[in-house]
Amino acid sequence: MPKHIRPRRSMLYVPGDKPRALEKARTLPCDAILLDLEDAVAPEAKETARRTIAEAVRAGGYGSRELILRVNGVASDWAEADLKLASELPVDGVLIPKVEDEGAVRHVEALVPDTALWCMIETPRGVLCAPEIGGASERLTGFVAGTNDLTKELRARHVPDRAPLLTSLSLILLAARAHGLAAIDGVHLGLDDPDGFEAACRQGVELGFDGKTVVHPSTIEAANRIFGPSPEAVAKAREIVAAWAAARAEGKGVARIGGAMVEQLHVDEAQRLIDLAHQIAGHDAKGHERSH
Missing domain, CATH: 3.20.20.60 (Phosphoenolpyruvate-binding domains)
Incomplete structure (x- = not known):
């Protein structure tokens, strides 16, 4: 990682x-x-x-x-x-x-x-x-x-x-x-x-x-x-994380979204993208501050 x-x-x-x-x-x-x-x-x-x-x-x-x-x-x-x-x-x-x-x-x-x-x-x-x-x-x-x-x-x-x-x-x-x-x-x-x-x-x-x-x-x-991740990509990432959480709650090791299989590796990448989007939002909000 x-x-x-x-x-x-x-x-x-x-x-x-x-x-x-x-x-x-x-x-x-x-x-x-x-x-x-x-x-x-x-x-x-x-x-x-x-x-x-x-x-x-x-x-x-x-x-x-x-x-x-x-x-x-x-x-x-x-x-x-x-x-x-x-x-x-x-x-x-x-x-x-x-x-x-x-x-x-x-x-x-x-x-x-x-x-x-x-x-x-x-x-x-x-x-x-x-x-x-x-x-x-x-x-x-x-x-x-x-x-x-x-x-x-x-x-x-x-x-x-x-x-x-x-x-x-x-x-x-x-x-x-x-x-x-x-x-x-x-x-x-x-x-x-x-x-x-x-x-x-x-x-x-x-x-x-x-x-x-x-x-x-x-x-x-x-x-x-x-x-930067697009809004559509972030929305998809959130969908993957949510589907995985629901599958795990049911004791399943995989999830399905739109006919595609979702495993832990997909969830890890989705969470990274969500975290990056969050960091970008914070960075852009602070970008015009006049202090380092």
């Missing part, structure tokens, strides 16, 4: 050196904000980004949005300062990029106490080592698929159906679920391609991902809508 039931339909990357973007993120309906010190920040702007992020986080105002700091890779020149900042800020998690082994997770775990850890899986070695990475720390919360880097490393092509990535995405998802972790799908490159974005989201849902990383505010609504 997942370690946490928390809405992560949309996780927005925000460049750490952009104060206006950090300010605007306080008003956006995303479930999580990825405060980025890595790819979105030029080498000469890393220190500015740290200061800007520190000021924004300490000022608060992000409501119920999950704040996750994406640091630079543990072998980079910037990692030490990034991890020091992570240990000092009241963020909800630290996202480690390009993780390829358990050592990177344990390194961050030792330097950043009492904070949830996330791993980006975005290289062939990272994909193949994902099962071991997933068990590296009790504080590990989820995997984020780095699909752009992975496409590059595979020498694959960006195609609409993402066929070259499906094996990797499935392996990432399998490893995440084996360890009870969240699994977040990668970004969609086409900012002027809403139909393609929605198709990628639907594919992510069908594969089993919990949400999607996004780079533009205009895509948040679609990610929330597609990765």
